[in-house]
Amino acid sequence: MIPLSVPWLKGREWEYVKECLDTNWVSYLGPFVDRFEKSLAEASGADYAVAVASGTAALHIALMMSGVGPGDEVVMPALTFVAPANAVRYCGAWPVFTDVRMRDWQWDVEQVAGFLDTGCEMKKSGLINRATGRRIAALLPVHLMGGMCDVDAVAALANRYDLPVVEDAAECLGARWKDRGIGSPTAARRRIVTTSFNGNKIITTGGGGAILTSSREVHDRARHLTTTAKTGTLEFVHDEVGYNYRLTNVAAAIGCAQLEALDEYVGVKRALADFYRERLRDTGLVLHPEPEHCRSIFWLFSALAATGSRPLIERLNQRGVMARPFWAPMHQLPMFREAMVCGSEAADRIYECGFSIPSSVGLTPADRSRVAEEVRAAAGGMAFE
Ligand SMILES: Cc1ncc(COP(=O)(O)O)c(C=O)c1O
16 A cells, blocks of 8 residues: 555654663653754744644644633634644634635635624624624634645734734645745734644654744743743742643654755655646646645645545555545534534535545655556546536
């Protein structure tokens, strides 16, 4: 079976992990954590990075720090991996789901603007959703499949309504928006970016995530909250309910080695996307789009099949080529049935028709040719309407 996306650990991972074991620095905090945070900030264009246990933990803390609390609402795309919607619920808030764009599969910020302009009203207590009476506490764009949504439009909208932005960049570390990294500031006045290093991401720490920011204050508070809110080095005194969310030194050691290869991996992913686009161009499939102004990393190369992707996915898996559908849109999941849905037509369609194919950095030329041939054969006769 050719896997969908597996790590490529061919750099200095062994050497760095050995150093952790040799020096007894295996747990939370340590020299590799510091180094990883510094390198990550540099690589992403942020001023600061706080390394944490997972992308989900990063989202939880970022939403809390943005003031999202019980009974609030957070506007986010219906099409996403479940983690950001879960993180909203961890805060006691509810997601409001809006659609993505058919043309590039990214968040439809215009639709969000329509909802805020006409579906909400500004009151003393903040921006209130007319339908639910709840306060809109934040915008949560999720950048999908290695591309990015229009972060300038998000920033303008957030500033218009004085809303904080928590940007989920789990799938696009290494991508560029108008030639700037995911952590580079936008015009948004309050913005925190999160990312993930779980095993299927472009670089991995085994499991891990990070909070990226240009604010010293946000950095300090994120560090505090993720380190059980401990106030001093000696005494066990904590000044609020904190979280044990820090990344371990061993994980960060792997991350340091992985980060050294990030640019190379982005190049490999983009070359793989070029290859698939060339080989699959006359199949009738809609191939993974690259959003305007964005240099995508094509995290998992994906496509849409007109009549639905499930027969094709089944056939590819039977033939030893791992293929996976997109995530079920959030409003279709039982725990979010009560959440408001402002639009989901494209999300539903992409779920029905979308599939991802092997995209590992270490995919051999022979394997990628085989994947392309199998997809061509499986797609035979399927035209997209
Ligand atoms: C869009 C998105 N957000 C958040 C996450 C969560 O990251 P983690 O698995 O590190 O918690 C992922 C992937 O896992 C993701 O794809």
